[in-house]
Amino acid sequence: MIEHRPFITFLAHFTLIIGIAIVAFPIWVTFVAATHDAVRMTQVPLPMLPGDQFFINLKKALFEGIGGAGGIPVGMMMLNSLVVALMIATGKIIISLLSAFAIVYFKFPFRMAFFWMIFLTLMLPVEVRILPTFEVVADLGMLNSFWGLSIPLIASATATFMFRQVFLTVPDEMLEAARVDGAGPMRFFFDILLPLSRTNIAALFVILFIYGWNQYLWPLLITTDASMFTVVMGIKQMLEAAEQAPEWHLIMMTALLAMLPPVVVVLTMQRMFVKGLTETDK
Amino acid sequence: MAEIVLDGVRKSYGKVEVIKGVDWKINDGEFVVIVGPSGCGKSTLLRMIAGLEAITAGEISIGDTVVNDLEPSERNIAMVFQNYALYPHMSVYQNMAYGLKIKKIPKDEIDKRVQRAAEILELEEYLDRPPRQLSGGQRQRVAMGRAIVRQPAVFLFDEPLSNLDAKLRVQMRLEIKKLQEDLGITSVYVTHDQVEAMTLGHRLAVLNGGVVEQLGTPIEVYEKPATVFVAGFIGSPSMNLLEARLDEAGAFVVLAGGAKIALPSPLGEYGGRDVTFGVRPEHLEDKGKGANNLQLSLNVRVVEQLGADTLVHGTLGENGAELVARLDGIRTLSQGHVLELNMAAKSIHLFDGKTGRRLG
Amino acid sequence: MLKRVHFGTSILPFLLVAPQIIITLVFFIWPASQALYQSLLIEDAFGLSREFVWFENFIDLAGNGLYFDTFRRTAFFSVTVAGIAMASALVLAAMADRIIKGALTYRTLLIWPYAVAPVVAGALWVFMFDPTLGIFAYALNIIGVDWNHKLSGDQAMALVVMASAWKQIAYNFLFFIAAMQSIPKSLIEAAAIDGAGPVKRFFTIIFPLITPTTFFLLVVNVVYAFFDTFGIIHAVTQGGPAKATEILVYKVFNDGFVGLDLGGSAAQSVILMIIVIALTVIQFRYIEKKVEYS
Structure with missing residues (x-):
């Protein structure tokens, strides 16, 4: 469109660049802090340009850990985070696929009751049932375990709704054709529905991986054993320790490491990420 | 305004x-x-x-x-x-x-x-x-x-x-x-x-x-x-467009199948060139042979009855170029029938084989 | 809801929904009902005695000035976070919507904070504003502002608001830009032919047409500020100083896990539950109302 508004175009770029600067500045500060040694990080004003200690700090954080977080190496916490994030993402996708399949493709008693029960989970975030859920997990002996960290979080109304929506758009003729070809329900599920939902599954996986990786309150409640800490929790432990002996260079290195996997996922799978976000939430 | x-x-x-x-x-x-x-x-x-x-x-x-x-x-x-x-x-x-x-x-x-x-x-x-x-x-x-x-x-x-x-x-x-x-x-x-x-x-x-x-x-x-x-785009069904060649004198159009059509006014300057010959389906008739009219014979392949008129699809000769004619009213024609078609001299179109531009 | 062509009754569908339903029952519905039940009890910290007291816990809360303060604080916090995060995202999206070349680059650079965990976001901000070392605390000191969020409640609140809004801009930006780009281009062109300049077009065409998205985001942002900011507050201020940043969720956690006031904490949980239910209902009612283009 022909439009002579150089000022507005300039303003648009200018505003966006300012916006990006505000968004990115904390990361820059974090990165810079992770490249200096402990001594430099106690001198005011703090540096604004990177130093040369990046790899030394990286090695120290990854393999030795920091006092205050139980001396657990960050590398191990990241491994824990990875396991938890993968378990949550995969678990949510599997059970949501199965229940959406049942609700859309089967006529059976209590179908709608089940549907509303799943819907209800939307209204019960961890935060409103902290104590009793903790008690349940404790009674089941799932404290300080990967199962305890993941299973209570894998019920998902949003994922179930999304798959339900996807299945509803699959033409009826698919099932009719599959039946004519002699496919039973599970065959139909694996051979037709799963392949058709592939991109939705991928998009959802991106979102759920981030969700799982970033879990905080729940791991905080049910892990007391430092070897089960996730990296997101580890940060908090370090911050507490920083009250006495601030090791900002290592804390910020850990912060970088903690945000790296989800940020990389968002940036490299941007299309999937945007799809996942807009389709599950709308 | x-x-x-x-x-x-x-x-x-x-x-x-x-x-x-x-x-x-x-x-x-x-x-x-x-x-x-x-x-x-x-x-x-x-x-x-x-x-x-x-x-x-x-x-x-x-x-x-x-x-x-x-x-x-x-x-x-x-x-x-x-x-x-x-x-x-x-x-x-x-x-x-x-x-x-x-x-x-x-x-x-x-x-x-x-x-x-x-x-x-x-x-x-x-x-x-x-x-x-x-x-x-x-x-x-x-x-x-x-x-x-x-x-x-x-x-x-x-x-x-x-x-x-x-x-x-x-x-x-x-x-x-x-x-x-x-x-x-x-x-x-x-x-x-x-x-x-x-x-x-x-x-x-x-x-x-x-x-x-x-x-x-x-x-x-x-x-x-x-x-x-333009000839092919405007008009429905589309104009029949056939590959052809002018004879040396520019007096006849020779179609790919060998059929020869005499031109009402010779195009001497274009003699010997490749051309595209065009005639609209509605300008092909199976009756009213006039003195000035040009003729083609069509081997009938498919007939589409539209009620008001009839579309006859066929080929020139046994395996020549494909052609459509639009004839008035309802016709019963069977496959293989040979139809003699006339067209008025003024209703034929010739285009340069290379540039596609109209000749004459 | 159900396919016209479907499978008949058998044991299979029950098996298929079983995992989801079992998890829902064990980890959601049962604990929630426990919270409901506990909210009607008074229990001592060691679990030795419990007494059924009907709504006494709720009456206590209602009469408790501190709880009311928390409520007001949470409202202020949510509105401010939602306001800042949505307004800045709207401005950025409106600008990005105008740009054709480089739009994807801008988007990429703006969306990644979504992936940063709240606690980590909290850690970044608490570091930048550390009263003795932080770069902003230092800068503020130079211009004569004495920054210490560990002492000043207002400053602590400002800090958690900034950190929380910072993290949410990415999400809002994505939804705003998606909404703007789903407006048919010919509508914008028709408005341009009608003589509306970019600013006028934004206010008379674009903004009214993205209203459903704005409402949706408003609810999502309030929910975010209510619940998902726990990590930020826990990392930055632990609700302090002197409860200046203690929002409802934080108080539930604090009273239950730290203060071991089980009945009171459960009663607060129930109130939160009611809030979530209300917000969810609003959200679902609004999503039904979509703008119809031509």
């Missing part, structure tokens, strides 16, 4: 040139239809006149003003979009009044114009409704009303009827034609529909691959297509 002049107008997206130099002059009050296959650049051309696309080279003027760098709102145009582009959150009245409000036209004047347009378009009862409560035809009318109230120098239509069903389309086609005649506003109308192209405009521009192949009255375009493309 204004004329539109395009002078060497070009448009490229990166390295791809989509409009390859268009020159024409649309007279004041004239209704010009741009027609062409999809992707030929017809919408782009219209959007360039509107100022929705910048032009890469050349000059566009509306009235006495060169509008190359003017914004759409400064060009004194109104446009009707294919999907109508009605503002969904405004009532019919507000939709029509929006542009006038921005121009800061006094309220009572706006009201007068909107009421007048509503009257012309029979929309009075719907003024307070949101667009979603209207039928397709009514939305179409609102879109036109929005154009009318602006009292523009130029109307631009971008396939405005393509979202309507067949019956409504016929009705709206007549309404648009009548409206344009009544208001006398210079109009440019883009379509891919044959019938709209033939019936609506004073003149017709046939666009292909970013080039205007022919600009003329619908009858001119039908009777004397300037190129092979």
Whole structure:
């Protein structure tokens, strides 16, 4: 469109660049802090340009850990985070696929009751049932375990709704054709529905991986054993320790490491990420 | 009231040139239809006149003003979009009044114009409704009303009827034609529909691959297509186009199958050239052999009965080129039947085999 | 809801929904009902005695000025976070919507904070504003502002608001830009032909048409500020100083896990539950109302 508004175009770029600067500045500060040694990080004003200690700090954080977080190496916490994030993402996708399949493709008693029960989970975030859920997990002996960290979080109304929506758009003729070809329900599920939902599954996986990786309150409640800490929790432990002996260079290195996997996922799978976000939430 | 002049107008997206130099002059009050296959650049051309696309080279003027760098709102145009582009959150009245409000036209004047347009378009009862409560035809009318109230120098239509069903389309086609005649506003109308192209405009521009192949009255375009493309594009069913060669003297056309047709007036200067021979299906007859008539024999393959007339598909000789004839009334012909066809000398078309341009 | 063509009754569908339903029952519905039940009890910290007291816990809360303060604080916090995060995202999206070249680059650079965990976001901000070392605390000191969020409640609140809004801009930006780009281009063109300039178009066409998205985001942002900011507050201020940043969720956690006031904490949970239910209902009602283009 022909439009002579150089000022507005300039303003648009200018505003966006300012916006990006505000968004990115904390990361820059974090990165810079992770490249200096402990001594430099106690001198005011703090540096604004990177130093040369990046790899030394990286090695120290990854393999030795920091006092205050139980001396657990960050590398191990990241491994824990990875396991938890993968378990949550995969678990949510599997059970949501199965229940959406049942609700859309089967006529059976209590179908709608089940549907509303799943819907209800939307209204019960961890935060409103902290104590009793903790008690349940404790009674089941799932404290300080990967199962305890993941299973209570894998019920998902949003994922179930999304798959339900996807299945509803699959033409009826698919099932009719599959039946004519002699496919039973599970065959139909694996051979037709799963392949058709592939991109939705991928998009959802991106979102759920981030969700799982970033879990905080729940791991905080049910892990007391430092070897089960996730990296997101580890940060908090370090911050507490920083009250006495601030090791900002290592804390910020850990912060970088903690945000790296989800940020990389968002940036490299941007299309999937945007799809996942807009389709599950709308 | 204004004329539109395009002078060497070009448009490229990166390295791809989509409009390859268009020159024409649309007279004041004239209704010009741009027609062409999809992707030929017809919408782009219209959007360039509107100022929705910048032009890469050349000059566009509306009235006495060169509008190359003017914004759409400064060009004194109104446009009707294919999907109508009605503002969904405004009532019919507000939709029509929006542009006038921005121009800061006094309220009572706006009201007068909107009421007048509503009257012309029979929309009075719907003024307070949101667009979603209207039928397709009514939305179409609102879109036109929005154009009318602006009292523009130029109307631009971008396939405005393509979202309507067949019956409504016929009705709206007549309404648009009548409206344009009544208001006398210079109009440019883009379509891919044959019938709209033939019936609506004073003149017709046939666009292909970013080039205007022919600009003329619908009858001119039908009777004397300037190129092979125009010949094949205008008319339904399409003109029969056959590969052929002129004999050395330029007195006969020799078709690929060997059939020879004598030309009414020899084309000596083109003797020996490859040509494309064309004849419209409706100009082939199986009766009334006149002295001047030329003849072909058709091996019947498929017959389509349309009621009013009959389409006969067949080949010239045993395995020659394929040909269609449109014969009056109902005919019962079986496959393999050999049909002797005549055509009037004036109804044959010859095009240069290389350039595709009309000969003679 | 159900396909016209479907499978008949058998044991299979029950098996298929079983995992989801079992998890829902064990970890959602049962604990929630426990919270409901506990909210009607008074229990001592060691679980030795419990007494059924009907709504006494709720009456206590209602009469408790501190709880009311928390409520007001949470409202202020949510509105401010939602306001800042949505307004800045809207401005950025409106600008990005105008730009054709480089739009994807801008988007990429703006969306990644979504992936940063709240606690990590908290850590970044608490570091930048550390009263003795932080770069902003230092800068503020130079211009004569004495920054210490560990002492000043207002400053602590400002800090958690900034950190929370910072993280949410990405999400809002994505939804705003998606909404703007789903407006048919011909509508914008029609408005341009009608003589509306970019600013006028934004206020009379674009903004009204993205209203459903704005409402949706408003609810999502309030939910975010209510619940998901726990990590930020826990990392930055632990609700302090002197409860200046203690929002409802934080108080539930604090009273239950730290203060071991089980009945009171459960009663607060129930109130939160009611809030979530209300917000969810609003959200679902609004999503039904989508703008219809032509």
